Amino acid sequence: MGNRRRVVERRKTKPAVVGGMIAVVVVGAGFGAYALYGGGAAADDGTGSTSASADHKHVKTGPLSAAEVDTAAHGFLTAWQQGKVPQAAAVTSDVNAATALLTGYTKDAHITGVTLTEGTRTGDKVPFSVKGTVSYKGTSKPLAYRSSLTVVRNKATGKPQVDWHSAVVHPDLKDGDTLVTGESGTPPVKAYDRDGGELTTAKYPSLGPVLDGLREKYGKIAGGKAGVELRVVRGKESGKAKLSDKTLLALSEGTPGKVKTTLSPTLEAAAEQQVAGKPRSSVVVMRPSTGEILAVANNSHGFNVAFQGSLAPGSTMKVVTSTMLFEKDLVHPNDSHPCPKTYKLAGWTFHNDAGSEIKKGTFKLSFGASCNNAFIDFSPKLSNSDLTREAQQVYGLGLNNWAIGVPSFDGSVPVQSGAQMGASLIGQGGVRMNPLNMASVSSTVAAGSFHQPYLVSPSVDNRTLAKAARTMSSTTQAELKDVMSYTARYGTAAKAMAGLGSGCGAKTGSAEVDGQEKPNGWFTAYCGDLAASGVVQAGGHGGDTAGPIVAALLRMGG
Structure with missing residues (x-):
């Protein structure tokens, strides 16, 4: 089969053996293990190694050969095209799930006349195109889309099989989803x-x-x-x-x-343009005085990271942490407070970015430089639940009660102990946010109180917006604006925020992710009655990646 494109066709001839390999997979109603694997106790696949013997004492291992991938993929697609669901499902890694979805493809989705055309194999992955007809109560329309499958080796039998996920049937399906054709329960x-x-x-x-x-x-x-x-x-x-x-x-x-x-056409268009140039970027703009969401955009057009993402926010979380420290009277912006190069907590050694330290300086200087250990060294003076309470009571985060008009994730700041609690203070550990959450954090600082973000006015459906349990004091708000303004003018956000004036504040963040070469870059800021936050996943430092996106939108005013 090689890498040629071809249309899966129904064949009535018996498989021809060429060089010890099966050249034609499907044999009418006789499709089965023999057609896929050559039958017999040990079939040669052209590599010189053998498959499992009759008593299964010798199970084939190792990478799949091109012939094995082609044969398994072709067999599955041919059976699917011919409507032979049991045979198609039998060569997948999840027979029950495959049977249910492939059965529903015809029965519930009413898709008929399916033609599957294989594309060029890349390693163990085989792309294919799908053409068919969707018919329901006398109305029909053609359907066409592209999908792909991956072939893996069954660890128990050694045989190649299709790694089953619902996305094989259609790329928009997640496991457990179904396809249905009928009168929609929800009008457009x-x-x-x-x-x-x-x-x-x-x-x-x-x-x-x-x-x-x-x-x-x-x-x-x-x-x-x-x-x-x-x-x-x-x-x-x-x-x-x-x-x-x-x-x-x-x-x-x-x-x-x-x-x-509540979307602004000018800000929405600008947000779309900003994220278009940066892979894996997302941004949200909102109005602090009301909570109205003015723009939302994602570089990827599938999952809505801006509203539903669940990512460690890195040092942007220091805004919430600082609120807690100011309210507890543990430190204030101009207090002398060093930032040691390392800090040991519960068996962990915490480091600052690039091994930096501040021996003599104020807390404001450490905030502006985003020096981690100036925050973590407060851990012994805090209870495990202090940060969680601050996030919930002042910023409305982590209560799962926002009603913005569409699905959203409202952030999470779990109660943690030891080193994980220390990590939470700098937006790592178990803390999870998205640009909507962090735009709301800057918005709360700018307004002095939490206004739940919303995309559709609550008057449309009489829903109740979330409220915070309490409001920060005017003194705390002034202190937060002081450190965020300093960061925007002289700290890690200065380059991105250049020229935006004195009524602005910002905070950068870089969140380390296991197995990821570069951190996720975060940025949150406000200017007047606009607040915004963005993230560029695997982009690097927030001031260089998400910062320009956010600052460009704040410069538009509105």
Whole structure:
């Protein structure tokens, strides 16, 4: 089979043996183990090694040969195309899951006339294209998309098999999701920006997940009428990740309802442009005085990292940590406070970036330089739950009660002890955030109190927005603005924030990730009545990566 493109066709001839290998995989109704693996106790695959013997004492191991990958892939795709679900599922790593999804492909999704065309194999991965027809109650539309599969060796039998995931059937499927064609339970919606312009993925490419979320939330109350469509219905795991159902093909459009959002057309367009140039980047802009979300954009147009990401925020978390330290009267911006090169806590040795230290300086200097150990050395004076309480009570984080209008992750600051508690103070350990959360942190500093971010006005559906248990004192707010302003003018954020004036504050962050060469770069800032935060995953230092994205949007005002 080599690397040639070919269309899987039904063959009625018996397999021809060429050089000891099976050249044709499918043999009508006789498709099975013999067709895939040559039958017999030990079949030669052209490599000189043998597969498992009849008594399974000798199980083949090692990398798959090209012939094994081609044979397994071709066999699976041929059986699927011919509607032979048991045979197709039998050569996967999860027979039950494959059987259920492939059965539903015809029964529930109503997809017929399937043609599968293999592309060029790369190692153990085989891409393929899918063409078929979706038919429902007299209405039909063609369907076409691309997918891929990976072949692995079964550890028990030594035989090659398709590594089963739902994404093999369609790339938009997560494991546990299903495909369904029928009258949609949720009418479509048309979403509009704050000025009345329609929001589309053609105009704003990364808004796909947001528009899906708006339909799921408001479709039934926005005045629309449901149409007929092929859609992804999310399963348990996708539900936990707050992924919305997704329309793949509309057979009849239905009548969309209308939903107005808080997005600014100029800021949204600028945000899309900013993330387009930086892989794995995400950004959120909001208004501190109200909580309105003015822009959201992701370089990747699939998962909405900006709203639903769960990432260690690195040193941007020091804003929350500093709030706690100021309120507890443990330190204040101009207090003398060294930042040692290393600090030992519960068996861990913490280091500063590039092995730096500040022997004589103020806490404000350490904040501006993002010197880690100036924060971690407060650990003995703190209880395990202090940071968690601060994040929840003042910043509204980690309570899972934000209602922004679409699915979101509200941050997490778990109670931890020992070295992990120390790591939490600098945004590592178990702390998890996304740009929405960190934009809200800067927004809270700018406004002096927490205003839950929202994308759709609560008046649309009479929902209740989350509130913080308490408000920071005016003294604490002034101290936070002092250290963040210093950072924006003279510290690690100065380069990105250059020229933005005195009414701005910022904090950079770099979050180390196991197995990742470069850290995730974070940046959070405010200017007047705008606040924003961004992340560039595996980008490096936040001041150099996420900083320019955030600063460019703050320069637009609004």
